[in-house]
Amino acid sequence: MENLLIKKLNKGEKVLGTFFEIGSVTAVEALSYTGLDYIIIDSEHGPFDIESNMEFIRTAELKGLTPLVRIHEISRSAVLKNLDVGAKGLIIPCVETVDQVKSLVQWGKYPPIGLRGFFTARPTGFGFEEFAKDISTLFQTSNSQTILIPQCETLGCLENIEEIASINGVDGIFIGPYDLSISMGIPGEFTNIRFLEAIDRIVKACRENNKICFMFTMNPKMANVYFDQGIDAVAVGMDVSIYIRSLKDIVDEIKNGEE
Numbered sequence: 001m002e003n004l005l006i007k008k009l010n011k012g013e014k015v016l017g018t019f020f021e022i023g024s025v026t027a028v029e030a031l032s033y034t035g036l037d038y039i040i041i042d043s044e045h046g047p048f049d050i051e052s053n054m055e056f057i058r059t060a061e062l063k064g065l066t067p068l069v070r071i072h073e074i075s076r077s078a079v080l081k082n083l084d085v086g087a088k089g090l091i092i093p094c095v096e097t098v099d100q101v102k103s104l105v106q107w108g109k110y111p112p113i114g115l116r117g118f119f120t121a122r123p124t125g126f127g128f129e130e131f132a133k134d135i136s137t138l139f140q141t142s143n144s145q146t147i148l149i150p151q152c153e154t155l156g157c158l159e160n161i162e163e164i165a166s167i168n169g170v171d172g173i174f175i176g177p178y179d180l181s182i183s184m185g186i187p188g189e190f191t192n193i194r195f196l197e198a199i200d201r202i203v204k205a206c207r208e209n210n211k212i213c214f215m216f217t218m219n220p221k222m223a224n225v226y227f228d229q230g231i232d233a234v235a236v237g238m239d240v241s242i243y244i245r246s247l248k249d250i251v252d253e254i255k256n257g258e259e
Contacts, residue, residue, distance in 0.1 A: 001123045001131070003088045003145040005038050005066040005233075009212060013037075014227045017068070019216075019238040021046050025059040031239060032063030039065060040235055043072045043082075044093050054085035054122070061086065070151075074100055076117075079107040084121035089147035091174050091214075096156030098163050105169030108148045110139035113169045147171035149214060152202055153179035165205040172212030172232075175202055203230045 008015050017038035020028065023046065031039055041048060041056050048056070053069055060067035070091040071078040082090060092104055106114045120127030123146075124138060131141045148169060152158055153176030165173055177190060177199075186192045199215075206213040207230060215231040217223060218241075223234045236242075 001086075001088075001129070001141060001145050003066065003147070004064065005068075005088060006145065006147065008037060009232055014231075015233045016223065017066075017233065017235045018242065019070075019235060020056065021238045021240040022243065023048060023052070023056075025055055027239065028056050028059040028065070028067075029063055032060065032065040037066060038068055038088075038233070039239075040091055041067060041069045041087075042238075043078075044070045050081045050085055053082060053087070057086040057088075058122075068147075068149075074104065076103075076107045079104060080117055083108060083116070083142075083146055084119055084123070086121075086123045088145070089149060089171070091149050091151055093151045093176070094154065095150040095152070095164070096154050098160050098167075101150050101164050101167055101170060104148055104150065105167060108146070109143050109169045113143055116142075143169075147212070149174045149212070151176050153183065155183045158183075158198055158202070161202055161205045162208075165202075165209045165211050170211065172214060173202055173206055174214040174216070174235075175199065175231075176216055178216075199229075206232075 005015055015037040017036055017040060020039040020041045039060060041053055043053065057067040066088050068089040068091060069082045069087040070093060071082055074092060079090060095101060108114060108116055110116045120132055124132035132138045149172045150164060150170060151174040152161060157164065164170060181187050181189055181195050184194060186195055189195055203213050212232045214233045214235060215226045216235045218237050220236050223236055226234050
């Protein structure tokens, strides 16, 4: 159950992904030919549930694209089921408190880090993968190859970011700039000094604790800016928006050419 995203990050590579909203295995397969490193299957805002997530995850794995899932709520079920169907990592939205994050680790990591419920699900080959034949090896492999990424998009998470980033079992932080700026009372003001200071604070907390730092942007031109600022992984937009924009540009070019 090697996590290709972790492998790339450990080699010092910067990784690029997008949010998956279109919702078909054909769309996942198509995305694998783009050069993206990962997709985030969006169960928070998207209509997807466990069974469809499993199909998207399976397709991504077969095509060398790392599948992450943004779960729909902070609950044991949401964490456990998405890991059991093979998500290589979970993005957890709406985090407010340190206790919430500690619960996420308990649900999402096996001992000695957490208390994840034991089950030889599909990531272990239903118990037939070599690493799954010894329980301690299964625990170690699963813990190291699946990542838990709380999303910093609330004042509560921002105010506790140093402690959250230091928790054993938290593998990184995902910065949600839109909701974070809204919670700060400066919606969409991404050049506001208060917002920039907040980003610096999150990045610093990640660096000091050797954790992955993710950032979302709707503007592709900002990806390299964020990489230069120390962000490890950037998620650019949503596949559905990119799809619409690309076709719209083609249509506009053709129609303008006719004129």
